[in-house]
Amino acid sequence: MRERRYSSTSPERLAAALFDVAAESGLEGASVREVAKRAGVSIGAVQHHFSTKDEMFAFALRTLVDKLLARLSEVERGGDPARALFAAMSQLLPLDEARSREAHVMAAFAVRAATSPSLAEIRRKTLFTIRTGLSAVLIGIGTPEAETRAALLLATVDGLALDxxxxxxxxxxxxxxxxxxxxxxxxxxxxxxxxxxSIELAS
Amino acid sequence: MRERRYSSTSPERLAAALFDVAAESGLEGASVREVAKRAGVSIGAVQHHFSTKDEMFAFALRTLVDKLLARLSEVERGGDPARALFAAMSQLLPLDEARSREAHVMAAFAVRAATSPSLAEIRRKTLFTIRTGLSAVLIGIGTPEAETRAALLLATVDGLALDxxxxxxxxxxxxxxxxxxxxxxxxxxxxxxxxxxSIELAS
Structure with a gap:
């Protein structure tokens, strides 16, 4: 019986359950008990994959980040840089139900990173990766202060999402x-x- | 004995205790029990002032917002607009220990607003007030797209703080x-x- 329960789930399924719970009730609602319930498995099945709640949170954040970074990297680089930046950054804004849920859970993890070293490390790498990608685009077209402006573009999107x-x-x-x-x-x-x-903007 | 405990605290003192707990362990650590413990009062003393945790959170958020808005309104309006905007907005950035704690707790409340109508209402009014104040400054000096740029300036600061x-x-x-x-x-x-x-920027 125990064996069957263990085999009936996976870390990915638990991460998806955690995401659903967090999107609806915040990360404070995402206890091991609630995640197990949402995934339809026993608490033991969750503990089989994650020995601590922090480990479960870290896996769920990495899963979400990987999904978002994959979407960002799919954006067409050629053509108008404004359009490419818009297409990439609009992935992180709450423009529809799915992205609203993602933005909520991402912001919750960002806040939790202030008190969790493992989440902070994932968050730091994520911010660094996105900033580096944006910098590369801006440097490529000779934008002044490219690295700072890249960080500002990311901050603006994170702030708009939070607000x-x-x-x-x-x-x-x-x-x-x-x-x-x-x-x-x-x-x-x-x-x-x-x-x-920016031509529009100047008018 | 009960009376003495009740008289030994105030909503303001409880809000300060909640702020301290949240700055150190996040809002998820700010249970009625923990806030009572930090304030050195009984759970009953907290319940005397706040009948629900949500009420306690709303009072603590209003207290923090009032403090921040008071600091923003103290900024000198005359002189260089860039300097005035910088002085105001830097109040919201984690530039020292005190502002790091404030930024952390504000971001935690912003996320919690997604699942709490009472916090959302305070947050909405706060964002509206700050955006309106920034817009007035930008409109006063003939800035194009003043209202949108005001929202962007606030979002950038909120996002930088979150990041x-x-x-x-x-x-x-x-x-x-x-x-x-x-x-x-x-x-x-x-x-x-x-x-x-901006002259510096263009060089």
């Missing part, structure tokens, strides 16, 4: 898209390639 | 100040008053 998750009425999707467009226009000011959105 | 609280090594104080300076320079591009920081 929006508790106040969706103040930050509807079309508003978030407009704001992202304006920020990208400002970020690209002074670059060799003047993007269409 | 920094779990990754202080990636976002040391001098880096955060430099990033804020660059963002303000971009925000003020096209305004009637060209601030000193």
């Amino acid at each position: 929006a998750i508790g106040s969706p009425a103040l930050y509807p999707p079309e508003y978030l898209e407009h704001a992202l467009d304006i920020q990208i226009g400002m970020i690209l000011q002074g670059a060799d390639v003047v993007p269409s959105s | 920094a609280i779990g990754s202080p090594a990636l976002y040391p104080p001098e880096y955060l100040e430099h990033a804020l300076d660059i963002q303000i320079g971009m925000i003020l591009q096209g305004a009637d008053v060209v601030p000193s920081s």
Whole structure:
């Protein structure tokens, strides 16, 4: 009986269950008991894969980050840089139900990183990876202060997501898209390639 | 005995205790029991002031917001707008120990607002108040897209704070100040008053 329960789950399924619980009730609701219940397995089955709650959280955060980074890396690099940056960064904004859930859980992990070294390490690597990717795009088109502007673009998106998750009425999707467009226009000011959105902005 | 315990505390003292617990262990650590313990009072004394944990959280968030808004309103409005915006917004960045604790607790409340209507309402009003204040400054100096840029400036600061609280090594104080300076320079591009920081930026 125990064996059957163990074989009926996987770390990935538990990470998905944790994500669902956290998206609905926050990370504070994602106890081992609740995750087990959501995954339809015993508490022992969760403990078989994760010896601590922190380990379970770290695996769930890595799973979510991997999914987001995969989506970011799928964005077309060629063509208009403003459009490419918009396509990448809009993956991290709560523009629909799925991304609202992701933004909520990501922000919850970001806060939890302040008190959890294992989450902090994953978060640090993630921020570094995204900043490096954005920097490469900005440097490639001769943007001034490329590295700082890359960090600012990421911070703006993280901040818009944080502000929006508790106040969706103040930050509807079309508003978030407009704001992202304006920020990208400002970020690209002074670059060799003047993007269409910054021409709009200057008018 | 009961009376003496009740009279020995106040909602303000409990809010301060909650803030201390949350700054050290996150909001998930701020149970009624822990807050009572930190304040040196009985659980009953907490319950005398707050009938639910949500009520206690809402009072603590309002207390923190009032403190931050008071600091923002103390900033000198006259003189260089870039300097005034920098002075105001740097209150919200984790530039020292006190502001790191505030940024951590504010971000934790922002995430909790996604699942708590009472916290969401306080958060919504706070964002609206700060955005309106920033907009007024930007409109006053003829900044294009003033309202959107005001929301972007606030989002950038919220995002930098969120990114920094779990990754202080990636976002040391001098880096955060430099990033804020660059963002303000971009925000003020096209305004009637060209601030000193955007001249630096263009070089």
